Amino acid sequence: MSKIAFLFPGQGSQSVGMGQDLAEKYEEVKNIFNEADQALNDSLSELIQNGPQETLTLTTNAQPALLTTSIAVLQKVKEFNIKADYVAGHSLGEYTALVAAGSLEFRDAVQIVRKRGEFMEAAVPNGQGSMAAILGMDAEKLTEITDQVTETVSSVQLANLNCPGQIVISGTKEGVEKACELAKENGARRAIPLEVSGPFHSRLMEPASQKLDEVLQNHSIVDAKIPVISNVTAEPVTDADQIKDLLIKQLYSPVRWEDSIKTMIDLGVDTFIEIGPGKVLTGLVRKIDRKVKTYNIFDEDSLNKTVEQLRGDK
Structure with missing residues (x-):
């Protein structure tokens, strides 16, 4: 039986205008961008739409912007009844995966990753x-x-x-x-x-992880409905307490992406769909195993193309 995994990109995949063709055309997509603005009390959607790229690339902006855009794209994917058996995200993308898995509310996730970005920026003085x-x-x-x-x-x-x-x-x-x-x-x-802008996923991020712990206490994390492959362990996790613990460790631990993909393949996944800006993750998947199928969904064209191909594969 064919199994599907959704993959969500991390920092570095951001670009001005991402997700905007869908937002302009579909109310439910636009609503996600509006919800992010309300959650942050900030015009994040304006920055995503118009830039400048340098401001969008700042860690404190890039993280909520990528999460918001990926979840906005996911809104449309859901309408085609494409369901994931597993979800995973690269670093920041793990928060998007947790929203997709029902473990975190979107509004909470946007607020958490804005803070996470601030803590990561502040942990080590610029240039050090x-x-x-x-x-x-x-x-x-x-x-x-x-x-x-x-x-x-x-x-x-x-x-x-x-x-x-x-x-x-x-x-x-x-x-x-x-x-x-x-x-x-x-x-x-x-x-x-x-x-x-900093030494991410190194021991120098431990001060940031302690602050993140305090923020996570103020937000609700529940058991995931779909197993999430943890960056830290490269294993599936659904338990809320374990998820929270791993999110704190994730800041100063290596992202075990190759092992995460291999874990999913061992669990029967043969189709990987990257949802959100860029094509970095599917590129990595192909370098790990050329036999699996990979798709990207980041705008309307790529969505229609992927849906068509998935229907043809059945």
Whole structure:
């Protein structure tokens, strides 16, 4: 029996105008953007629609903007009776997955991720932390390097285990630079510094996780109706307390994306649908396993095309 997973993008996929063709045409989509504005007491929809891109890309804006756009697109997907057996999201996208799974109310999620963005920005002074993508090195070897650098130079950890041969590291500027140098000396194909505003998913985010814990106390998280694959464990979770605990750990733990996709494939998923801006996640899925089917839904054209293909596959 064919199983479907919905995937939700994380920070980096944002762009001015995302989701607007659907919002202009459909009241129920527009309502999601309006609801985000009300929840934040801010004109987030105006920023999404008109930019500028630099302001939209700020962590405190990008996180609620991506969550809102993905949930807005999901509104239309639901109308075609496409249902997920599992949901997962990359970093921030995990909050979108929790809304899709009925564990978090949309309004609560928007408020939480706005705060999460603020805490992540504030955890490390600008310019002191960084991230880099290491290509062509396995996790074990890279962990040895980052552990060595953390002990001898400065803090750095594995942050995103995205797909075979693509791992992102995160930490202090000095720690990341030294780890990049050693990775290249030890056979990594490339080390690419990333344009980010902080060392996300590293131990330097622990102060942010403590503040996030306090925010989560004020919002209701219930058991998920659809299993959510946790970034931290790469395993399905539905229990509300466990979900909350994992969201706190997620801030300073690596995103185990490759393992998450493999878990879903082992559970029988053969169709992955990325819902929301960009095509990053389906690109990673194809690098993990070329045999599964991947689709993207980010506007009306891609929605109609995906629906048509899914009907044809049955």
